[in-house]
Every structure is written in structure tokens, then in C-alpha cells.
Amino acid sequence: MAKKAKTSSKFSEDWLPIKSIQNGMIILEGNYLVTGIKIEPKNIFILDEQSQNNVIFNLRNFYNIINYEFWLIVADRPVDINLYLSQLHLQFEEAPTQIARKLVAQDIEKAELFGSGVVNAVDTEYYILFRDKSTEVLQKRVQTLISQLASTGLVSRQVSQDDLKFLLQNFLNGGVKNDFGTVMSNV
Structure with a gap:
């Protein structure tokens, strides 16, 4: 068998x-x-x-x-930067001057680059x-x-x-x- x-x-x-x-x-x-x-x-x-x-x-x-x-x-x-991005968006909305808004906007762009997969941030x-x-x-x-x-x-x-x-x-x-x-x- x-x-x-x-x-x-x-x-x-x-x-x-x-x-x-x-x-x-x-x-x-x-x-x-x-x-x-x-x-x-x-x-x-x-x-x-x-x-x-x-x-x-x-x-x-x-x-x-x-x-x-x-x-x-x-x-x-993998780095999770969602909380950091949320805080940056709040800072952007509450920025007292145009210069401060521009600086925060640049930080947001950099942070989004890290979260996009273009940069392998770990x-x-x-x-x-x-x-x-x-x-x-x-x-x-x-x-x-x-x-x-x-x-x-x-x-x-x-x-x-x-x-x-x-x-x-x-x-x-x-x-x-x-x-x-x-x-x-x-x-």
C-alpha cells in the first residue's frame, strides 16, 4: 500500500x-x-x-x-512622523508672521519627504x-x-x-x- x-x-x-x-x-x-x-x-x-x-x-x-x-x-x-506632521500643521496655522509660516512650511516639506518613501527613514x-x-x-x-x-x-x-x-x-x-x-x- x-x-x-x-x-x-x-x-x-x-x-x-x-x-x-x-x-x-x-x-x-x-x-x-x-x-x-x-x-x-x-x-x-x-x-x-x-x-x-x-x-x-x-x-x-x-x-x-x-x-x-x-x-x-x-x-x-519605519519612522512614523504623522504626529510630528500634525504638530507642524498646527504651528503653521498659528504662526504669527509670514516668515514663521514660511519656515514651518519648509519643515513640513522636509518631513513629508521622510514619510514618502523617497527617503528610507528608519x-x-x-x-x-x-x-x-x-x-x-x-x-x-x-x-x-x-x-x-x-x-x-x-x-x-x-x-x-x-x-x-x-x-x-x-x-x-x-x-x-x-x-x-x-x-x-x-x-
Whole structure:
């Protein structure tokens, strides 16, 4: 008797061992949980040379004390300047002089260029993710990493559900957000 070939999914998402995303964690098959921290970027190149060296030295020490498997992820997110544009339009309407209106109009033109796709404006985001089967272990690691990064002069926080969804979309869809299968309503 011939075996029937098993139909394979066309979608890479179906191959991933992800059950769900809840409470700032990715829940995997096998009862593993993945969470982590998001690190706010800091431009060290505007600092003097000694300060740059201190930040690099502190980061090296920070990475060397992590004694478990982790993933360092760098991802680009398209810049959303809609709020900034709205504020500029309000400033334009309230400008007291023609010169001020002209300056604000020039700023609006520049901002619209960034939002148009002609300029590929992105925010670079930094994440450290890790996994374990214990929620308590994960929360302790998150708090420890946040405090250690604070001692290096960097600001960080635990990843949110939106952060985790963004990371998955970034890897699976090239950063393009889609709402396939999502029920939308105007409430």
C-alpha cells in the first residue's frame, strides 16, 4: 500500500514552533517562553573619546556576565512622523508672521519627504531575547539586565507584545505589517 504524501504548508509562519504571544512573551511548543529587553539607542559618537571608551568597556563587561543563551537582535522600524506632521500643521496655522509660516512650511516639506518613501527613514531598535521554561527565571533575568544596562548608561525595558510581533513581522515579511486574517471594525 502506497503512503500518501503529507501536504506541506506554503506559509513559513506555519513552520514556526510558536503557539501564541501573551504577556510580553512568545510561547513556544515544548513549553518554552521567550522574552527579553528592548534597549534605547544611544549615539556614543557625540561623546568625547574617554566617554566612548567607557561605554564600550561597560558593554563588554555587561555581555561577559550573561551566562545563558541569548539573541542580540538589531531591527529597523519605519519612522512614523504623522504626529510630528500634525504638530507642524498646527504651528503653521498659528504662526504669527509670514516668515514663521514660511519656515514651518519648509519643515513640513522636509518631513513629508521622510514619510514618502523617497527617503528610507528608519529607527534602529536593539533587543536581547532569551528563553526558559520558568516565568520567574525570565522575569529575574529581565530585571537584572535592565539594572545592569542602567549602570552602563543605557535605558532599557521589557519587550512588549507589539515589540515581539514587530520582530516576527520584520523577519518573516521584511518589516511589512499586514493585517491578513484580522477583523477590523470602526467602533
